[in-house]
Amino acid sequence: MSDSSIEAQFAPDIDTRWAGEFILEARLLEIPGHRIGDSLSEVNSHCRDADEDAAKAFGDPAEYARVIAAQTSTAPTRWVSLMGPVLLQIVGVVLALQGVGGLVTGIVHPLTWSGLAMLVGLAGGVLLLAFALSRSLGIIVRRPLIGAVLVGVAGALLFAGPYLLLTIESPPLPVTAGIILACGITFMVVGIGLDIRKGRKTDDPISAPGIAPRRSRMKYLTAGTSIAWLLLGATTIILFAPR
Incomplete structure (x- = not known):
């Protein structure tokens, strides 16, 4: 072979x-x-x-x-702008699932102020992660053990803070479940579109004269993951959420 x-x-x-x-x-x-x-x-x-x-x-x-x-002119990767579309998709999935949950359970205003604070904290965490990646990607790749520790700590901090915010009791936002669902889907569609568009611009396959480059399909990975999480979450809510 x-x-x-x-x-x-x-x-x-x-x-x-x-x-x-x-x-x-x-x-x-x-x-x-x-x-x-x-x-x-x-x-x-x-x-x-x-x-x-x-x-x-x-x-x-x-x-x-x-x-x-x-000997070569290089352009550094702009991790913050690269993670922007991913952030839009994450926020979109969370909002869409909040909207689905409200429609299924009959809760008119399913998003609370603490839930909104959680989204803001999650957005800040993703941006901090992008900044950290721009400074430590070489260490993560060259030193897998250290990289695993760094990624684990970053992941824990990324989700622990927003989760704690979500546990705080607060009044609901005066926004209906249908509007929240529509906003979530809009965020997702915009994020997916930007993600694919940026992927086309940043796709830089290895090439040489006489050798066809291999185009990467990674630009579709985040979009597929976001859609899968939305479908899985929505199905779980529809099947198991209390009425």
Whole structure:
């Protein structure tokens, strides 16, 4: 069976581990995809023609990626703007489920002031997470154990604060369940649209002359996840919520 990995596609004649470490470091350094592909093709051509090992000819792959990055114009990822559409979808799902719950249970005003505070806290948590990612992504990827701890702590803080706000008793907002549901769906649709549009703009596949790039479908992942959570939550509420 042929190897269909990116390493084999762009550098079939060199050690796949060397190529993989180079690609990982190059992505962390935000080297454009076409430059990564060109560099891999150049390394592959040299090693094939000279019958030489990549590590011997070009040294440590991470260090070689840093050399390429120093010679290349790069644009840093704007994590806050990247997470904006995700935030809209999260808020949309929460509002839509609040609306569904109100319609099913007969509660005219299902969203409380503490629920609104929870949404504001959740939004702030997502933005803080985006800022943290922009500062620590390299550590998370290069040090998986430390990364797991950081992600776990960030996740706990992200959800613990808003949950505590939700437990505070407060009067309901004077907004009907139908309007809340409509607002939630609107937030979701806008967030999904922005997410897919931004995904098309930021999709930067590895490419090289004569080699077709592999387009990523990750831009549809968040949208699919949001829709799945909404359907699952709405089904659960409809089946099990007290009337």
